[in-house]
Amino acid sequence: MSQCRKRCKRQLTKVVRYLYHFLMGTLPQDSVEDDFELSTVCHRPESMDKLQEQTKFTKKELQVLYRGFKNECPCGVVNEENFKTIYSQFFPQGDSSMYAHFLFEAFDTDKNGSISFEDFVFGLSIILRGTINDRLNWAFNLYDLNKDGCITKEEMLDIMRSIYDMMGKYTYPTMQDDAPRDHVESFFQKMDRNKDGVVTIDEFIESCKKDENIMQSMQLFDNVI
Numbered sequence: 001m002s003q004c005r006k007r008c009k010r011q012l013t014k015v016v017r018y019l020y021h022f023l024m025g026t027l028p029q030d031s032v033e034d035d036f037e038l039s040t041v042c043h044r045p046e047s048m049d050k051l052q053e054q055t056k057f058t059k060k061e062l063q064v065l066y067r068g069f070k071n072e073c074p075c076g077v078v079n080e081e082n083f084k085t086i087y088s089q090f091f092p093q094g095d096s097s098m099y100a101h102f103l104f105e106a107f108d109t110d111k112n113g114s115i116s117f118e119d120f121v122f123g124l125s126i127i128l129r130g131t132i133n134d135r136l137n138w139a140f141n142l143y144d145l146n147k148d149g150c151i152t153k154e155e156m157l158d159i160m161r162s163i164y165d166m167m168g169k170y171t172y173p174t175m176q177d178d179a180p181r182d183h184v185e186s187f188f189q190k191m192d193r194n195k196d197g198v199v200t201i202d203e204f205i206e207s208c209k210k211d212e213n214i215m216q217s218m219q220l221f222d223n224v225i
Contacts, residue, residue, distance in 0.1 A: 047118070055121055056129035062121065069117050077114040080104045094168030102162060106142040132215070136205045150198040151191075156184045 048066070052059050069076075080101065087100035107115045107123045126138045141147070145155045160180035176182075191199040191207045208214045 051118065051121055055125035057121065057125060065121060065124070066117060069120055077116050078120075079114045080108075083115065091166045091168065094166045096162075096166040098158075098162035099166045102142060102145065102159060105145075106138070132209065133205060136208050137201065139208075140201050140204045150200050151204065152198050153184055153188060156187055156199075157181060160184055 048059065048062055051057070051062055055062070057065070083104045084097050084100040087096050087103070090096070104115065107119050109119055109122065123138070126134050130138070140151070143151045143155060143159055145158060157180060160183045164180050188197075188199065190211075191203055193203045193206070
C-alpha cells in the first residue's frame with residue numbers, strides 16, 4: 001500500500017470513528033479536537049469560498065478538513081469498498097459491511113458511488129453544526145433506506161440487524177437472535193404515533209426531541225471542530 005493511501009486511511013479512520021460514536025450516542029466530549037491539527041494548507045480547491053457559503057465551517061476549518069481528506073489522498077474521493085474496509089477495523093469481531101453500506105449511502109448524496117470532499121463536508125456540516133432538526137433529518141435519511149419519506153419496520157429491521165452483525169456474536173451479555181426484532185418493536189412503539197405501521201419524518205423528529213438521551217448525544221457535537 002502506498003504512503004498516500006496509508007495516510008488517507010488514517011485520516012478517514014478518525015472520521016469514521018466520530019460518525020460511529022455519534023450514531024451510537026457515545027462520543028466523548030473532549031476526544032475530538034486534538035485529532036484535527038489547526039494548520040493551513042498551501043493549496044485549496046477553487047470552490048473553497050463557495051463551500052464556506054454553503055456550510056457552517058469557517059475557511060480555516062475547511063482548510064483543515066481539506067488537508068486531511070484530499071491532500072493526503074490526491075484521488076480526492078472514497079469509494080464504498082475503501083469505506084467498508086476502514087469501518088471494519090473497529091469491529092473485527094463482527095461484520096460491519098452492511099452498516100457501513102448504509103452510512104456510505106447517506107453521505108453519497110449524488111449517488112455516483114463515491115464520497116467526494118464536497119459530499120463529506122456537506123454531511124459533516126449537518127452533523128456537527130446543523131440545527132437539531134437538521135441532524136435529525138440526516139439521521140432519518142440514514143434509516144429511510146428507499147428514500148420514500150417514511151421508515152418501515154422492514155427498513156428498521158435491516159438497520160438493526162446490520163448493527164447487531166457489526167457488534168458480533170461474542171459480546172457480553174450475549175445478544176439473542178430475536179434482539180433486532182425486539183429493538184424494532186420498541187422503536188415503533190415509541191415513534192409510530194398514529195400506529196399506521198410506518199414512521200414519518202414528523203413523528204421521528206417529535207419523538208427524538210422528547211428523548212433526553214438522544215438530545216444529549218446531539219449536543220456532544222456542538223464544539224467538535
